[in-house]
Amino acid sequence: MKNSDLCEIKCIHEDAVKQVKSEMLHETTFQKISEDFKILGDKTRIKILYALSKKELCVCDLSSIMGMTDSAVSHQLRLLRKSNMVKFRKEGKMAYYSLVDDHVVQLIKMGQEHAQE
Amino acid sequence: MKNSDLCEIKCIHEDAVKQVKSEMLHETTFQKISEDFKILGDKTRIKILYALSKKELCVCDLSSIMGMTDSAVSHQLRLLRKSNMVKFRKEGKMAYYSLVDDHVVQLIKMGQEHAQE
DNA sequence: TATTCAATTGAACATTTATTCATATGAAAA
DNA sequence: TTTTCATATGAATAAATGTTCAATTGAATA
Structure with a gap:
């Protein structure tokens, strides 16, 4: 019995599966990538990120731009800080955020390009 | 009264806000981008996407690679089809998916690079 | 034709998540 | 010191999401 027959019977292309499995990245790598996305x-x-790419802004500026509280x-800024996408500096009462x-x-x-296709 | 004073009083840097607002993309564009991400x-x-980037695979191959049902x-493939990231061809009972x-x-x-920093 | 099998689908469930509201912090101004 | 203001935080709520289980589809095979 050939290997390829076995594959068909089990509904698995063993060679392809084995090959791809060996090329997969570590679980934690996939985890990190997906967390960022x-x-x-x-x-x-x-x-918020797009706005900050144009200019450093404080929280109330962002609120005004976004039309949110x-x-x-x-x-949301807290999450963005946690994922290391934005940083901030304090000046008096204000917090100025930037990328x-x-x-x-x-x-x-890149996402924009794909979205516009 | 200077403009900049008004800004401070309202806790808004009017000029910055106005400028950034004018540079923002359309709501639907942001919507599409975020949906893709x-x-x-x-x-x-x-x-799944990474596996398919290595080889065209059928559903049961993917299940085996992923260790999922x-x-x-x-x-998940349905979602990936809907967002136009994967396509498939039917061959008998099988469905072969690819990017x-x-x-x-x-x-x-790019996400991987960022994740590894 | 009846059966088998790969794939799909729908409903249910548990979990995650975004926003709101109320409150706290901490720095400047009164 | 007391008040005001920008920001941050915690709890609560509603909505979205991923997986499971059961059932269905549609093509090949017996």
Whole structure:
């Protein structure tokens, strides 16, 4: 009995499965990648990141731009900080937020291209 | 009274807000972008896409690679089809899935780079 | 034709998640 | 010091989401 027959019987292409399995990344890598994309998978956060790519802004500026409450924006900023996408500096009562690097901008740009196809 | 004073009083940097507002994309654009990223924001779907980037595979192959039920995989494939990331061809009882283009692969690669920082 | 099998689908369930509201913090102004 | 204001936080709620289980479809095979 050939290997390929076995595959058919079990409804699995063993060679293909084995090959692809060996090429898969580590579980934690997939985890991290998907966590980052999950952060980008929300309209509010994408808008915040896009706004910050244009200019450093404080929370109430962002709230005004987004048309949302300070609280809602602040909650999202917390997530963005946690995932290392934005940083901030305090000046008196105000907190000025900006992007950590332009990696996110590149990702959004690519996403935009795909969305517009 | 200066404009900048007004800004401070209202806790809004009017000029910055006005400028950034004018540079924002359309609501539907942000919507589309975030929807695409939301699809990538799940470990199961990232793994499926990564596997398909290596080889065309049928549902049961994917199930075996993922260590999940056919049903769970099929549900996710439906979402991936809906968001135009994967396509499939039928051959008898089997359905062979593959990526629509390598756009997704590029995104995952970029996400991977960011995740590894 | 009846059966088998790969794949799909729908409903149910548990979990996650985004926003709201109320409250707390902490710095500047009165 | 007391008040005001920008921001942050916690709890609560409603909505969305991923997986499971049971049932269905449709094509090949017996």
